[in-house]
Amino acid sequence: MLEYVGKIRDIARRLLSENKVDVVIGFRQGTIPMMSEPAVVSRPEDVDELYWDYNCGINLTNYLTKRTDRIGVVAKGCDSRNIVTHIVENQIKREQLYIIGVPCHGMIDRSRILAALDGQEPTAVVVNDTEIVVTGPGFERKFNRQEYLQNNCATCIHRNPVVYDELVAEKVEEQKLDDRYADVKKIEAMSPDEKWAFFDKILAPCLRCYACRNACPLCYCPTCFVDESRPQWLGKSIDPTDVRTFHFLRAYHCAGRCTDCGACERACPVNIPVRLLTKKLNMDVEDLYGFEPGMVPDVRPPLDVYRPDDPGGFIK
Amino acid sequence: MSEWEPKITAFLCNWCSYGAADLAGIGRMQHTPAHRVIRVPCSGRISPKFILAAFRRGVDGIWVSG
Amino acid sequence: MTSVIIAKSKLNDFLASLKSGYQVLGPVRQGDMIAFGPVNKAEDLALPYSNTRLSIKSVFFPQSERMFGYSLDKEDADAGIIKETPKEYPNRVVLGLRPCDAKAVTLVDVNMDNPQFQDPWWVKRRETTTLIGLGCEHPCSTCFCTSMGSGPFDETGLDVLLTELPDAYLAKSLTPKGDQLLKQAKGTDAASPANEKTAAEIKTKAEQTLPQLDTAKLKDKNMMELFNARFWERVQFACINCGACTFLCPTCWCFDIQDEVSKKAGDRIRNWDSCMFPLFTLHGTGHNPRDHKVQRVRQRFMHKLKYYIDKYGDGPACVGCGRCVQACPVNIDIRNVITLMNEYQTSAGTKA
Amino acid sequence: MMKGLLEYMGTEPGRLHFSWISSAESTKFVEVANTVAEEVKALGPAKHFIKEKAEVA
Amino acid sequence: MGNPYLPYPVRIDEIITETEDKNLKTFKFVFLNPADEQAFKYEPGQFAELSIAGKGEIPIGIASSPTETGFLKFTVNKVGLVTSHLHNMSVGDVMGVRGPLGNWYPLKELEGKNIVIVGGGFAFTTLRSTIVYLLQPENRSRFGDITVIYGARTPGMLLYKDELAAWEQRSDIHMHITVDRADDPTWKYNVGFVPAITEQKAPSAENAVAIVCGPPIMIKFTQPVLEKVGFTPDTIIMSLEMRMKCGIGICGRCNLGTEYVCKDGPVFTLAQLNNLPKEY
Numbered sequence A: 001m002l003e004y005v006g007k008i009r010d011i012a013r014r015l016l017s018e019n020k021v022d023v024v025i026g027f028r029q030g031t032i033p034m035m036s037e038p039a040v041v042s043r044p045e046d047v048d049e050l051y052w053d054y055n056c057g058i059n060l061t062n063y064l065t066k067r068t069d070r071i072g073v074v075a076k077g078c079d080s081r082n083i084v085t086h087i088v089e090n091q092i093k094r095e096q097l098y099i100i101g102v103p104c105h106g107m108i109d110r111s112r113i114l115a116a117l118d119g120q121e122p123t124a125v126v127v128n129d130t131e132i133v134v135t136g137p138g139f140e141r142k143f144n145r146q147e148y149l150q151n152n153c154a155t156c157i158h159r160n161p162v163v164y165d166e167l168v169a170e171k172v173e174e175q176k177l178d179d180r181y182a183d184v185k186k187i188e189a190m191s192p193d194e195k196w197a198f199f200d201k202i203l204a205p206c207l208r209c210y211a212c213r214n215a216c217p218l219c220y221c222p223t224c225f226v227d228e229s230r231p232q233w234l235g236k237s238i239d240p241t242d243v244r245t246f247h248f249l250r251a252y253h254c255a256g257r258c259t260d261c262g263a264c265e266r267a268c269p270v271n272i273p274v275r276l277l278t279k280k281l282n283m284d285v286e287d288l289y290g291f292e293p294g295m296v297p298d299v300r301p302p303l304d305v306y307r308p309d310d311p312g313g314f315i316k
Numbered sequence B: 001m002s003e004w005e006p007k008i009t010a011f012l013c014n015w016c017s018y019g020a021a022d023l024a025g026i027g028r029m030q031h032t033p034a035h036r037v038i039r040v041p042c043s044g045r046i047s048p049k050f051i052l053a054a055f056r057r058g059v060d061g062i063w064v065s066g
Numbered sequence C: 001m002t003s004v005i006i007a008k009s010k011l012n013d014f015l016a017s018l019k020s021g022y023q024v025l026g027p028v029r030q031g032d033m034i035a036f037g038p039v040n041k042a043e044d045l046a047l048p049y050s051n052t053r054l055s056i057k058s059v060f061f062p063q064s065e066r067m068f069g070y071s072l073d074k075e076d077a078d079a080g081i082i083k084e085t086p087k088e089y090p091n092r093v094v095l096g097l098r099p100c101d102a103k104a105v106t107l108v109d110v111n112m113d114n115p116q117f118q119d120p121w122w123v124k125r126r127e128t129t130t131l132i133g134l135g136c137e138h139p140c141s142t143c144f145c146t147s148m149g150s151g152p153f154d155e156t157g158l159d160v161l162l163t164e165l166p167d168a169y170l171a172k173s174l175t176p177k178g179d180q181l182l183k184q185a186k187g188t189d190a191a192s193p194a195n196e197k198t199a200a201e202i203k204t205k206a207e208q209t210l211p212q213l214d215t216a217k218l219k220d221k222n223m224m225e226l227f228n229a230r231f232w233e234r235v236q237f238a239c240i241n242c243g244a245c246t247f248l249c250p251t252c253w254c255f256d257i258q259d260e261v262s263k264k265a266g267d268r269i270r271n272w273d274s275c276m277f278p279l280f281t282l283h284g285t286g287h288n289p290r291d292h293k294v295q296r297v298r299q300r301f302m303h304k305l306k307y308y309i310d311k312y313g314d315g316p317a318c319v320g321c322g323r324c325v326q327a328c329p330v331n332i333d334i335r336n337v338i339t340l341m342n343e344y345q346t347s348a349g350t351k352a
Numbered sequence D: 001m002m003k004g005l006l007e008y009m010g011t012e013p014g015r016l017h018f019s020w021i022s023s024a025e026s027t028k029f030v031e032v033a034n035t036v037a038e039e040v041k042a043l044g045p046a047k048h049f050i051k052e053k054a055e056v057a
Numbered sequence E: 001m002g003n004p005y006l007p008y009p010v011r012i013d014e015i016i017t018e019t020e021d022k023n024l025k026t027f028k029f030v031f032l033n034p035a036d037e038q039a040f041k042y043e044p045g046q047f048a049e050l051s052i053a054g055k056g057e058i059p060i061g062i063a064s065s066p067t068e069t070g071f072l073k074f075t076v077n078k079v080g081l082v083t084s085h086l087h088n089m090s091v092g093d094v095m096g097v098r099g100p101l102g103n104w105y106p107l108k109e110l111e112g113k114n115i116v117i118v119g120g121g122f123a124f125t126t127l128r129s130t131i132v133y134l135l136q137p138e139n140r141s142r143f144g145d146i147t148v149i150y151g152a153r154t155p156g157m158l159l160y161k162d163e164l165a166a167w168e169q170r171s172d173i174h175m176h177i178t179v180d181r182a183d184d185p186t187w188k189y190n191v192g193f194v195p196a197i198t199e200q201k202a203p204s205a206e207n208a209v210a211i212v213c214g215p216p217i218m219i220k221f222t223q224p225v226l227e228k229v230g231f232t233p234d235t236i237i238m239s240l241e242m243r244m245k246c247g248i249g250i251c252g253r254c255n256l257g258t259e260y261v262c263k264d265g266p267v268f269t270l271a272q273l274n275n276l277p278k279e280y
Helices: A004-017 A044-049 A077-088 A110-117 A182-188 A192-203 A240-253 A263-267 A275-289 B017-026 B048-056 C008-019 C099-112 C120-127 C176-184 C193-209 C223-227 C231-236 C244-248 C293-312 C323-327 C334-343 D002-008 D026-043 E034-039 E081-087 E121-135 E161-169 E194-201 E216-228 E270-274
Strands: A023-029 A036-041 A071-075 A097-101 A124-127 A131-136 A139-144 B008-013 B035-040 B061-065 C003-007 C023-030 C033-038 C064-071 C092-097 C129-134 C160-165 C168-173 C188-190 C255-262 C265-272 D016-019 E008-017 E024-031 E047-052 E056-061 E072-077 E094-101 E114-120 E146-152 E174-179 E208-213 E236-239 E267-269
Touching: A004 A023, A004 A044, A004 A071, A004 A097, A036 A044, A071 A077, A077 A097, A110 A131, A110 A139, A182 A275, A182 D002, A192 A240, A192 D002, A240 A275, A240 B048, A240 D002, A263 A275, A275 D002, B008 B017, B008 D026, B017 B035, B017 D026, B035 D026, B048 B061, B061 D026, C003 C008, C003 C193, C008 C023, C008 C092, C008 C168, C092 C099, C099 C120, C099 C129, C120 C129, C129 C176, C160 C176, C160 C193, C168 C176, C168 C193, C223 C293, C231 C293, C231 C334, C244 C323, C255 E056, C293 C334, C323 C334, D002 D016, D016 D026, E008 E034, E024 E034, E024 E094, E047 E072, E047 E081, E056 E072, E056 E081, E056 E121, E072 E081, E072 E121, E114 E121, E114 E194, E114 E216, E121 E146, E121 E161, E121 E208, E146 E194, E161 E174, E174 E194, E194 E216, E208 E216, E216 E236, E236 E270, E267 E270
Parallel strands: A023 A071, A071 A097, B008 B035, B008 B061, B061 D016, C023 C092, C092 C129, C129 C160, E114 E146, E114 E208, E146 E174, E208 E236
Antiparallel strands: A023 A036, A124 A131, A131 A139, C003 C168, C003 C188, C023 C033, C064 C265, C160 C168, C255 C265, E008 E024, E008 E094, E024 E072, E047 E056, E047 E094, E236 E267
């Protein structure tokens, strides 16, 4: 995807010098391997700051919410679907945006690579068509790229942006997958007590830092339910019930809106697979309403509207 | 010791189920005493937060009825 | 100040003797992370390791801690009266923490244990805990401890410093607490001058691998001009205002106090808080002095790298452990911010 | 959906019930009330999601 | 070692509703343990954390004066969770007070000077403490002229109405009470905003200091007026409010640059504030 860099810079330079946009939001190259920093550029001479590689997993739609200027924004498939969600939910206007679409090959999963290195520290990471080559002091390790993609990228079926003003490259072929929800179904097959124990275990390290919530473009409420004090819905300590309540409601607020961009999971400093919750809801929304969020600009999400044919099997 | 009875929070819509409960009362119909009724202006007012709040306070079951 | 040798083959004897007088904590594996946890035998220690995910502060200052308890039952004579929750403070040893973490503890001491007020829980845990540090032979690429007044073999805050030799650890006691611990420990042998020499070489070599960031100019900057600098706009853009950096930071000490009630009794609990959260400074009236992200991001860096230096004539309140560099989801790198602040031109003098 | 996620996270099916009853359907009310109570009773006392004293240091 | 987070138990002895909107009440507390009262030595301008089991703590300025013994007084505006709960409590209820906290008006250093007190709305509490302290017979002689400019939205919103009336009668204190508007035809004092009245009365800055406490908008407009009549930034003393938790400079939220409002403040001179970030 490195060949995208030049194209992104060219487009950004053109947009800024022709005064088509006020700013361009993209990524800057990271200061450590497998990271990148969201960046905003407002002068044509600064566009060389922009970068693109396999580590741009944060969702840039997060930086668009309620902005009033004209923005050029770099968007992968999942980001573009969030832009659609934002437009549907009146957080930004389509006219303000010039979407620089990026057909995506999937982002690599930093946390799993670091775990696989088991304490060895990578100092350089190069990604080619099939492999991720990691080098560090006294070692070189190779990982199969497909296997070490972020889990949401491995099961992604919308790699190409769904809305864009310009693409930086030809569209990529979409993945054909047998079962995108295998991990969810595995949990569903457990008994209630097993499920309870399973989630207790994965949520145990949670610090309540709210990186998952804040990295998510859907979480733009002025006051989040965890910050409400009258009534206060849940305690603020790391008591397991409070942690679970937080994760439950965070995920639930994304039901029917989540595009599975994986920013939440990527942002987590303690590697909690928080997507297991949102993914379950995605699966249910797909099953019950045949809906995929962020695909069409003028359709409200299903839990936002009433239709007489809404499924009601759960009602006595 | 008497048999264990569950505690159930029942969120009942003022206009539908609460009315039905009222009618059941007028008709002197016998039913379980397990429910603790919370009358809501509309069952659409129920937020997932309410349900979790009830569970967190230790109820054994929740019944939302429109 | 004595030095002894603990042969790796005798590490279990050493641990067993510690366990007779102390609870032993050390870096242990928890899932795919390393954290401070109970150590029973040498195999529990996740050595070698680069650093624990959470810093040592969680050992002295747990993320959530019960402060007080009270009854709300009107029948009770003492309803509504807030009382201390009894706690135990067993003698503890933390084995194998990194020197940067120990240095951080001393920076937090200034806040928690000051001439006017002492945080009782922090102070008691500090008194009853002995810190055995493990020097870093191979610092990470994100480490910059030597720039921050610490170092891979820095002795500040430690009671004993271990240096890993090929088949043993050289343990150097640094305080009376450390002396006492080594005196009663088993599995130790006398150290030879050759051991000391090897350790010194390892130390020098490790220090040389670390990058040097210039921080010397920070203390002479004008605080208000630095506060008003334009670069904060650029620094803050990517920030998502999560608390990952502050929670993982060994020198971030801010906390919140909350009351929690269950039926007719309740607790007063303190939890880590973060200057990254808007709620941190929100007034009851709805006014928020740090309403914008840029103010909150600036607060964090200014506090560590300028306010602390000015207030205490020490610091900066950063030890260069690199945790925030590793964990920031959007790659805001404190090393870049240090350079920006250090290079920013202000008129001389910090106080008018 | 909510029920789905609760059950997915380990709450037993049968703890949470939904129904539609018109204000005229007192018989249905009694019926559903009894069914709900029986199902919950069959599950026994709730074990999960109860916040008592915070589990903290 | 005492635990600085542990409040002293107190009993509510009296509750006075101060204002016509009933949002401001004055609470008089009596210590349950006499020894605690001995330990609670304070100066005008300090604050304390009012601590309610199950709800939390709120930092409130002490309205009573150290010259009044046997009780503590706090006037509390109903805004949030804790204050609302406090407003619903009754005489005889037990709660906690933690303090005294923060610094105070440097009255000892101001001996021999004229003192101008400018207050607005419900921020008058620590100013009341100051006035009562200054008017104490053995204290009064140690200070020069005392001028008080105090404003509220309406006559019914003034705090401590009986005391204000009593002070009006005295010759050793110049009272200028004002309201933003008065519908009451019997209102016999000033009408107008505090800055305007300050300008009109133009207290002399000669050998004087101004102690200012009020809502931010009042402070913003009073400051230039005071400077115009000759007060310099180091003779303008202000008291800030902030979100606080610990009250003892440890929890970290209330700093302005290097200074913690709870421990190094809440009283600052304008000169000090001019050298600190404006994050209040």
